[in-house]
Amino acid sequence: MNLTLKIWRQKNAKAKGAFETYNVEGISPDTSFLEMLDILNNKLIHEGKEPVAFDHDCREGICGMCSLYINGKAHGPDSEITTCQLHMRKFKDGDTITIEPWRSAAFPVVRDLVVERQAFDKILQAGGFVSVNTGGVPDANSIPIPKPDADESMDAAACIGCGACVATCKNGSAMLFVAARVSSLAKLPQGKVEAARRAKAMVAKMDELGFGNCTNTGACQAECPKGISIAHIARLNREFLSAKFKD
Amino acid sequence: MATLDSKVPAGQLENKWGAHKAAIKVVSPGNKRKLDIIVIGTGLGGGAAAASLGELGYNVKVFCISDSPRRAHSIAAQGGINAAKNYQNDNDSVFRLFYDTIKGGDYRAREANVYRLAEVANSIIDQCVAQGVPFAREYGGLLDNRSFGGAQVSRTFYARGQTGQQLLLGAYAALNRQVAKGSVKSYPRHEMLDIVVEDGEARGIIARNLVTGEMERFGAHAVVIASGGYGNVFFLSTNAMNSNGSAAFQCYRKGAWFANPCFTQIHPTCIPVHGDQQSKLTLMSESLRNDGRIWVPKKMEDVKAIRSGAKKASDIEEKDRDYYLERRYPAFGNLVPRDVASRAAKERCDAGYGVNETGLAVFLDFKTAIERLGADVIRARYGNLFQMYEKITDVDPYKEPMMIYPAVHYTMGGIWVDYNLMTTIPGLYAIGEANFSDHGANRLGASALMQGLADGYFVLPYTIGDYLSKKIQAPKVATDTAAFDEAEKAIREKIDKLLAIKGKHTVDEFHKKLGNVMWEDVGMARSKESLERAIVEIAKLRKDFWKDVYVPGENGEFNQEVEKALRLVDFLELGELMARDALNRNESCGGHFRVEYQTPEGEALRDDKNYAYVAVWEYKGPDHEPTLHKEELHFEVAHPAQRNYKD
Amino acid sequence: MKPPFIIGSSVGRKFVMSISGAALVLFVSFHAVMNAIALISADAYNWVCAVLGANWYALVATMGLAALVFVHIAYGVWLTLQNRKARGSIRYAVSKPNEGVAWSSKNMLVLGLVVLGGLCVHLTHFWAKMQLVEVMGEHVNSLGLSPQDGAALIAFTFSKWYNVLIYLVWFAAMWLHLTHGVWSMFQSSGVSNQTWLPRIKRIGNWWATIVMGLFALVVIVFYIKSLI
CATH class of the missing domain: 1.10.1060.10 (Alpha-helical ferredoxin)
Structure with missing residues (x-):
């Protein structure tokens, strides 16, 4: 699968953020959403760019660390799952995916997609x-x-x-x-x-x-x-x- | 110069802990207020310890790398926690729990520690219920139990498939209560990067504030390491992505000796690897083996048909299925210990009977249980696990069996501690998975939660007082000393060096390479050749890493690549230490399987004459061979015998 | 001193919304029944109008009602302003509706304002020509009718198609407001649980439908009568 990603980038809590657009190619539908971001980050590092910061840990839906707002939905387009349990088979080849951090006055952004x-x-x-x-x-x-x-x-x-x-x-x-x-x-x-x-x-x-x-x-x-x-x-x-x- | 004195008290096994508690010193409430303790990690061990020490009146500072103490990886434990309550009237007892644990650990654990663990286990259940942990109950309102591997009684307490979560939330709640009272101060998103040792005693830590990248110094009269295991050295494991061995490894570097590093648990029921983009493996709880039956086809043609998609698992007739665990181990069947189940799966797959495209998977089937109990009962017992499986694999386990394969799950090895849980550095303690003490060469299911909470709630709070009673005259630890300066300077230099390399490969790429070496050569089947090869390859990889890694960004900011790079630096040395330890241990025991040492039936062949000891390693500097010390194990009650799960 | 919980606490504030809302639901229900009487007998309806004229108890009730409306609106606006602040200054670039979440539940303020607008029109149409006229001491309203001849006023008002249209839109908005409001008031005052939550939702929907249906029926019947 080839995908276009629109990701919120923000250097730190005080900086002004904005969306950046990236492309990822050759993603397997069995890949998890966060693994797709791993692949993006690996690519960004090779291009000399800063990888996207996002919170994650157990990657099996129990620690509660992952927290992405994907295409207008908390934890993305599937029911009763966390972001880490979301798999790319829920998307179509060629999709544009918008990824934002949690938005709430009580959850300030730390960096990119990471909130406090x-x-x-x-x-x-x-x-x-x-x-x-x-x-x-x-x-x-x-x-x-x-x-x-x-x-x-x-x-x-x-x-x-x-x-x-x-x-x-x-x-x-x-x-x-x-x-x-x-x-x-x-x-x-x-x-x-x-x-x-x-x-x-x-x-x-x-x-x-x-x-x-x-x-x-x-x-x-x-x-x-x-x-x-x-x-x-x-x-x-x-x-x-x-x-x-x-x- | 440290020595290996296990400080196991004299006397009868069942009286040791009681006598020891009576003999050790306590600190008065007025003096506790003057003493500072640092706890690294907020899982079951660290969370419970920090809360209990805070309740006692010590000044506690607790650190975790996540945004909240509740994220610690204990949260992911699914199946349950053991205790010898004998609520089921199935003739369980403290002795039986002790015996099962020693035997399950293949006679490589310290008897006195294991007996104490079994002894305090009952109090853990009482404590957790009092904290409001919603354990599963029977209709009569009393607690329910289930069985786990390596035991013939039902002694496992559980809260659906989220026991670890519920126990951790209990400890976290107790911790929160102390934070509110002011006796514990919590430092989330802080990573301990070094332990500071002065005059041979632990004096504090240097931590990196992960949000700002700043180095912060903290002094204390005692430091407790509860940072969990190092299974992520294999890159692919069931550990959380951020689980790491670095806190423990800094202690090793500063003089805490490291015990049995090669003892790694490979868990038999994990979702198989699906491709090279995979970042981690997901465990399917051992509790599934209560009702699930493990099999592969008997006929090679069925294997081929399943792999090609021509047949589904449910198409294979009963008589053509090889329930190999039930065949080989009639007495325990599907509930043999993890090391045995894992090796049996590997044996079948090596023989060519693996059921997915890669040939590295076996079936875990609920057909019989669903026929016997109905899908609703199975849903009530394992609903969340089935849902988790379906989300990941897109296969409905109510219809088709699960596919599973062994994966790295837990490390029995860890920092060496004495009976008081103190390391070879006075004032430095290690509890939970971070220490080595209770599980020998293999841990039984539902025992990790037991050990973490036992250490944190009921052991450390007593034993640490014995040491701190000598510190009541000591002033607050100053952090502007040469030792702190030096430690901080060394970390800054290390990070600057990493950032300055600007090589061609990412941290993850090196980590994957290391994981590959570890899995192939230091994994489920080890040999002299593979281990020698691994030592050479890891050393080479380490060299490459320091020449060719690319760590983007800066130190003074939220930088996840710096975090990962620092952890990999330690894994690259820890991996080698594991290989050296495995090479030294010329026997097979528990999770450590040397192909040269096996019975004709392929069971692990222990060598009690030469290897009934804890291998304890002393750090001698980077690229220097560590020195081996031995703590001889004495079995006064549970006499070593070949583990028999057949009859 | 800390403010009382009905001001200082979010749950308390919601409780005020719930209780004022409950009183208004009861009033609207009573009003619907009263209107239905007009369908049966003009005399009976006028008798009710007379009872609810410029008597002390009717005036007290009217003022109480006005106060409830004021509190309900004031709290509604206040809560919305607080909630906007809690949401933070940066909003999502993409937002999709949540499954199983009623549109009305997310637009209660808008619906409330439409209801308020309709109420103003309604008050000028009826209250200003009935109770207010009596209070002012007059005996005949601007249309030349007796302030207690409610039946004639209904007939006159709903003979105009635009009034019918305005009222039906108003009722629709009120129906939406009530489908969320009725079960919500139980929820906010804590009178609900796992079993009763779906039941209360259904009861609320039926209640809103019956009440608003009665209102609409009166309007439509009188419009049709005016055509014949």
Whole structure:
């Protein structure tokens, strides 16, 4: 396959960015999208040009590092996958592919296609945990948890923190990310204990960091590589509001 | 001059850890506040250690190369974590877990360490449940288990096919709690480029801020290396693209001895290589072998028909299939340990029965399980893995069997540590995959998570106190000393030198060449000739690299090529060290298979008389042969025998 | 002092949208039923108009309603401005619609403004000729009708084809606004879960369709009557 790539290039956070156009040739349809970028970068280096910076790591869809906005879609034109799981067979020979970084005020560009997502860490630091120290905990089987609850908790816990929800949301809202953590822990007796405090602290931090207000478009759910449902956002709203009304 | 004192406490195996804990010193809360600890890496080992040390009251600085601690490659572990809870009433016990692990490691691990690992494993499960890890449960609300290779009991706890992710998110959450409290400071996108040793003790690190390229100095009273394994020396592996051996290798350069570097685990169930544009290999969880059956056709004509596309796997009749693991190892069947399963796959493919175009693939088939349990049950158990497989290969594994082939997955070797997990440099610790201690020559499935968390939550936080109790009078470590100056200067020079070469080949091109040498000559089947050849070729490649590599851009910026080049510099030496170690070890054991040493049936032939030791290597400078030291292994309880998975 | 959560928190602000929206949905539903009475009997309809004339409770309700509309719009604009800021200054060069995401959900402000425009027209057509006239102490409106003769006012207004057109467009916009708004208010106030989410969406769609269908029916019936 031969392809034309329009890629956002930006030297650093302060520099002004712009699109550059490149061509790649002889790409196998079985190649992954990131391998295609590897090939481009190898070519650019040989031409004495700077390679395109992009975040990636595990390349099997679980670390949440890869974060490209491809042809107008977070993680590209396939459902429930990360960029690294996207394969070139989803494109046609001769296609023009536009590749952009995540766009959100809370995710500043570091270089080219790399953005900073430390805002997510900060939200979780505000309360995305169960306050137990190492040691001194009860036996794992001392509290039975109904299987449906454990399953629903796991559904939400599947979040990989990639930020596609924020990237695709027209409001730049991080509600699905926050909801996934709040909901996952609220569904378990271990997490229920401090559910109210957690919901309040995480929402407050999310707001403080400049994420937008959720307007229930559901775009986050449509682009989430792990298919996390906005029903978890409803639970976050419930947890938050009931906590506030109890105050 | 370092010596190899394993510091294994005296006494009965089952009493050692308890007695040791009682004997070692502790640091009072008031003094902990005055002590600084650096943790390199935020996977299960590093994340758990940093969180636990922070909880104890130490000042912790934790570093990771990714944009968030949550990206560490522990996240990709799929299948599960072992513990001897005996929740299934199948006669499991701490002793059985210990015994399986020692035997699975082909009797090349330290007994006392492995027993301690088995002992604390139960606490890990309790801890993770308390943290809100959503392990799989039965309808009664209690925890579910499944089986893994090398065990005849069901002791593996799991969270769908994302156990590593869930455990890591638990450790990461504990870490976040400490960051919020201020006891841990997190440094994402920072790469440790050197360890600073003063007066023979670890004093801190030099790290490169990967966003700005600036060098930053950090001092501490102790440094913990939890940077994972070095499987990426093979270029193609199941490791994440950024996984590297550099932090560990800098320690080796500065005087920490390196143990059993040749012990590499080749995982039997990975998606086969599809072409030369491939950047990494994807693992299909070992848990699939609970229900999947591995086979190749019995008849060569069927093999040819499948390769040409004339027949599909599902067209081959039951009687024409060779379920070779069930045939060769009736007692364990498809759940033999990884090294055994990998070699068996290689044996069939070498004999010409490989089922894809390259001849390097076997089938992993769920037909029987789907008939027995229904597609829905299989979907509930492995849905995400099946989906992952289909996304990569475009083949629906509910209809056609998966194609799999062995690939590099884990490195059992690592920095040598004593019973306290301290390296030969006082104040420098190594935990998780970065050390060598618990898995011998082969790691059992679902044991890496166990070891990382055991070290991080329950071992290091105790043992590090013994060392730090001697440091309570020590002032803050100054970073404006000659040792720090020198270390930083050396790194700057190294980077400048790399940037100045401006040769004709990219870092990746050299890495691929190295990977090729490693896979062909230091891979699944090693021989004296291949290893000697590898040593020569790697040395040549290293020379070429320093003459002809092209690293674009500058140091003072976000520059991924500089990162990769620095890591490859270390791989180019580490690869040679692995070959030397493999050449020294004139026996086959676990993941280390020397073709000269095998039984008539093709099983690994160990030499307990001459090689029941840990090979520990001391760095002697670039292009100098390292010195070999030996830590003799004593088996008081689990007496070495040929591993038998047949009956 | 920190502002209360209905101002200071994103979830709180959405809760205000949800509650004000819910009240407006109830009002619109009541209004639809009231209109339907005009289809059955002009006298009955005029009786309702009389009840809702310049009585103290009707006036209080009217002011409450106006306040709700104001809050709903003000919050809507405020949220949109915040969200634009959160989106960052650089936008995507290429953007494709997300699968399964309703157009209306992404255009609630635009739809809301169309609804507001329609409301202004509607108020001049009806409220200004009914309750307002009474409040001003007059007994006859600009058309020379009694301010309580709602039936005649309907008949007059919907005899003009352009009014019919304006109203139908208005109803369509309101229908779109409601198809997103109804389930959204449950979502924002946390009254939803995995099982009920699709059900609430369906209920919301039916609700919006029935309510707006009733409105449209009245307009069309009176237009047809005017032709006969």
